[in-house]
Amino acid sequence: MDPKTKNQPQPPEQTLGAKQTLVEPLNTPTIANPISSSTEQNISQNHPQGPEQVQPMQFCRYCGATIFPNVYYCPNCGKKLKNPPLSTSISAQIKVYTFAVLLPPLGIIPAVRYLVSKEKHAKTVGIITLALTIIMTYISYVLFIKIMSSYNKSMSQFNELQNLGY
Ligand SMILES: [Zn+2]
Numbered sequence: 001m002d003p004k005t006k007n008q009p010q011p012p013e014q015t016l017g018a019k020q021t022l023v024e025p026l027n028t029p030t031i032a033n034p035i036s037s038s039t040e041q042n043i044s045q046n047h048p049q050g051p052e053q054v055q056p057m058q059f060c061r062y063c064g065a066t067i068f069p070n071v072y073y074c075p076n077c078g079k080k081l082k083n084p085p086l087s088t089s090i091s092a093q094i095k096v097y098t099f100a101v102l103l104p105p106l107g108i109i110p111a112v113r114y115l116v117s118k119e120k121h122a123k124t125v126g127i128i129t130l131a132l133t134i135i136m137t138y139i140s141y142v143l144f145i146k147i148m149s150s151y152n153k154s155m156s157q158f159n160e161l162q163n164l165g166y
Contacts, residue, residue, distance in 0.1 A: 086114055088121045096125065100132040104140045107133030 058069050065076035072084040086092075096114070100107030111133055114126030 085119060086117050086122045086125075088119070088125055093125055093128075096129050097132055100129045101136050104133060104136035107136065 057066050059065065060067050060074040060076060060079070060081065062074060062079045063077040065074060067074055067076075067081065072082055073080055096107075096110045099110060107129055111126050111129035114122050114129060117123060117126065
């Protein structure tokens with residue numbers, strides 16, 4: 001008799017467990033529904049953007065993440081994918097021209113960088129920088145020759161004075 005009375009309270013526990021299992025599947029669809037609707041919204045939001053962008057999606061060569069073709073830096077790993085367009089702002093132009101004027105032969109580096117650019121305005125900046133580099137290199141060369149000749153003159157004069165016995 002005792003084992004029967006012990007067995008009898010057990011069935012209610014099982015029914016409670018069955019109720020719990022019944023409640024769980026009811027909750028999961030309500031949670032799953034907003035996710036599926038949100039993903040549907042994302043897809044519907046992405047689709048109109050797709051046909052507008054004729055360029056296909058590209059992959060980062062460093063981490064493999066999908067990236068837009070017009071980005072200069074990977075949004076995932078942050079590595080530079082392609083050189084950003086050269087600035088043609090007034091401040092950027094002043095910097096480049098000053099560099100070309102102060103360091104004549106080295107001005108060729110930014111000049112070439114701007115000349116290679118596909119942008120028309122950047123090319124113009126490159127031409128100006130190149131012209132400034134050529135002019136300043138010529139001026140510095142002429143100045144160098146003048147200084148050297150005057151140095152040689154003074155040296156020869158000094159030698160003449162030494163030869164005279166002073
Ligand atoms: Zn990356």
